[in-house]
Amino acid sequence: MNLQINKNKALGLAKIGLLGVLLMGAPSCQDTLNEEVISRIGNDYMNTAKGIDDAVNAAYSSLRTWYGTERGNNFTIFGTDTYTNGADGGWKFMNTYTTQFDTQNGHVRELWDELYRGINTTNAVIDRAPAVTGMTEELKKQRIAEAKFIRAHHYFILTQLFGGVDLRLTETLLPTKEVTRSTIAAQYEAIIRDLTEAIPDLEASARASQYGRATRPAAEHLLGKVYLTKATSEAKAADDFSNAIPLFQNVINNYDLHLLPDFASVHQQGNEMNDEVIWSVQYTRDPLTNGGGNNSHVFFLMEYDVQPGMQRDVVNGRPFKRYMPTEYTLNEIFTNRDIDSRYKKSFKDVYYSNKPGTYNTSFDTTKPSVTFAEGDTAIYLPGYEMSAEERAKKPYQVLVPSRYDERLFPALTKHLDAGRVDRTQFEGGRDYIAFRLADTYLMLAEAQLQVGQTAEAVENINMVRRRAAWPGKESEMEITADQLDMEFIIEERPRELIGEQMRWLDLKRWGVLIDRVKAHNEAAAPNIQPHHVLRPIPQTQIDRSATPFEQNPGY
Numbered sequence: 001m002n003l004q005i006n007k008n009k010a011l012g013l014a015k016i017g018l019l020g021v022l023l024m025g026a027p028s029c030q031d032t033l034n035e036e037v038i039s040r041i042g043n044d045y046m047n048t049a050k051g052i053d054d055a056v057n058a059a060y061s062s063l064r065t066w067y068g069t070e071r072g073n074n075f076t077i078f079g080t081d082t083y084t085n086g087a088d089g090g091w092k093f094m095n096t097y098t099t100q101f102d103t104q105n106g107h108v109r110e111l112w113d114e115l116y117r118g119i120n121t122t123n124a125v126i127d128r129a130p131a132v133t134g135m136t137e138e139l140k141k142q143r144i145a146e147a148k149f150i151r152a153h154h155y156f157i158l159t160q161l162f163g164g165v166d167l168r169l170t171e172t173l174l175p176t177k178e179v180t181r182s183t184i185a186a187q188y189e190a191i192i193r194d195l196t197e198a199i200p201d202l203e204a205s206a207r208a209s210q211y212g213r214a215t216r217p218a219a220e221h222l223l224g225k226v227y228l229t230k231a232t233s234e235a236k237a238a239d240d241f242s243n244a245i246p247l248f249q250n251v252i253n254n255y256d257l258h259l260l261p262d263f264a265s266v267h268q269q270g271n272e273m274n275d276e277v278i279w280s281v282q283y284t285r286d287p288l289t290n291g292g293g294n295n296s297h298v299f300f301l302m303e304y305d306v307q308p309g310m311q312r313d314v315v316n317g318r319p320f321k322r323y324m325p326t327e328y329t330l331n332e333i334f335t336n337r338d339i340d341s342r343y344k345k346s347f348k349d350v351y352y353s354n355k356p357g358t359y360n361t362s363f364d365t366t367k368p369s370v371t372f373a374e375g376d377t378a379i380y381l382p383g384y385e386m387s388a389e390e391r392a393k394k395p396y397q398v399l400v401p402s403r404y405d406e407r408l409f410p411a412l413t414k415h416l417d418a419g420r421v422d423r424t425q426f427e428g429g430r431d432y433i434a435f436r437l438a439d440t441y442l443m444l445a446e447a448q449l450q451v452g453q454t455a456e457a458v459e460n461i462n463m464v465r466r467r468a469a470w471p472g473k474e475s476e477m478e479i480t481a482d483q484l485d486m487e488f489i490i491e492e493r494p495r496e497l498i499g500e501q502m503r504w505l506d507l508k509r510w511g512v513l514i515d516r517v518k519a520h521n522e523a524a525a526p527n528i529q530p531h532h533v534l535r536p537i538p539q540t541q542i543d544r545s546a547t548p549f550e551q552n553p554g555y
Contacts, residue, residue, distance in 0.1 A: 049134035062118025067281040067432040068294030071107040076501040081520035082329045086321035087406035097527040103539035115154040122147035123171040145201035149214040152194035159187045161535045177546035185235040195223040206255040217255045218279035220247045229509045241450040248444035264345040267414040278435035285429040293427025300412035308359030309378035324409045328520035339473045347410040353378040364397035412499045
């Protein structure tokens with residue numbers, strides 16, 4: 001059974017848990033926790049077994065602030081080496097790093113507020129649950145462990161984006177303006193302690209009895225990633241990489257988790273609960289419990305719907321044209337496409353006519369017109385510069401790389417959602433895959449490389465690469481020890497994980513964000529500065545603080 005949130009109780013509990021949330025700014029328009037409270041739930045409700053259960057569910061809902069939203073994607077996809085902005089949308093400055101990306105940024109404010117709402121709800125659970133009766137001790141420990149997992153997750157996101165933040169580890173009961181910026185070292189200490197304490201009390205299974213709850217492998221995966229990230233931060237310790245390795249190995253070896261045989265099936269719609277998924281954030285088709293929905297399906301698509309023979313439909317998606325792959329992605333990351341299947345299985349290369357008729361051509365001028373019956377190929381993206389002579393022979397339009405622009409480009413297919421009720425629906429219902437096993441293998445290899453275990457790192461990289469090979473090409477996908485270095489890992493991760501809300505955070509932790517954006521993101525290169533490795537603290541937080549709350553440099 002999926003983890004579903006009782007709307008009224010979850011909303012009420014979110015408000016109670018955040019009765020004194022620190023310096024909240026304007027509310028988000030998309031998160032379920034900000035909807036009108038319908039039920040009248042008193043503060044004492046959280047001192048009951050059912051209240052604790054509902055409070056944990058409310059804390060889970062705060063994960064929807066980050067995963068599958070425009071803000072979560074803008075923070076992680078925009079302003080990197082792999083994606084730049086497409087034609088539409090009002091958030092392009094998050095890609096181009098102009099002065100519009102400032103302390104008044106709505107995404108910054110919303111994310112800050114909603115994560116702290118979630119944190120204070122977890123604080124309430126952790127503080128109150130020990131005294132609650134009517135729950136078995138085992139279940140009580142599990143719910144506290146889940147709350148610690150969520151709290152650690154939220155502080156990890158905040159630490160990576162903002163640096164030092166206000167570190168609150170007890171419930172805030174009344175509004176307060178007394179806040180201070182913690183240190184990154186103290187925050188990592190708290191994150192690691194939460195996850196370390198949570199792991200023994202979480203379900204020791206790849207599949208929670210209620211799907212979507214945090215499990216032991218999910219916490220081990222996250223803790224390994226925390227150590228990997230801390231290892232290159234100002235709080236780094238000599239044993240960070242070594243600490244990460246056994247955690248990743250536990251996830252790979254000690255649970256019923258497996259790489260799927262076919263890369264394409266990992267993100268296949270309807271297959272979200274597969275053996276490679278360690279943990280996902282739950283969405284639903286019920287508009288009463290889906291909040292703003294998983295909206296990733298709209299952002300990575302090209303403007304197919306105004307092209308000859310085409311109109312918008314549910315299967316091909318609602319194209320917002322937000323994120324366009326960079327030339328670096330298409331020409332350098334995704335090479336060897338006759339051996340590596342991941343380009344073909346990540347990007348859409350053909351559109352079939354759903355609007356039959358005869359039309360003048362638009363972007364392919366090698367023929368004056370095209371005629372389509374229902375289901376005929378209308379647009380084909382070969383992925384290479386097909387000659388004009390060859391294109392002229394085709395009864396459809398061919399979109400070649402030289403014709404790509406902010407409206408026409410290869411569309412990422414990982415997040416398409418054909419289960420929406422109609423072609424205009426924005427609120428998608430697919431679960432968002434947050435942690436998956438291929439990522440665990442790649443992070444394990446990275447940690448092993450850093451401590452000199454090169455042979456082991458090569459084998460873990462090759463586990464992922466063999467799966468990605470076209471049938472019969474597995475041996476050609478394997479690398480040798482002399483080919484493995486950090487540059488290889490930097491390029492292998494987007495081959496496997498592109499569009500999965502990781503790239504900005506990866507580039508930042510490696511210390512290469514500025515250089516790689518300047519080299520590969522033409523729109524961002526003129527403006528990105530060293531201070532952009534941190535995001536601005538929302539001005540609402542600073543203005544409402546009774547004590548000085550220092551802004552990040554450069555903002």
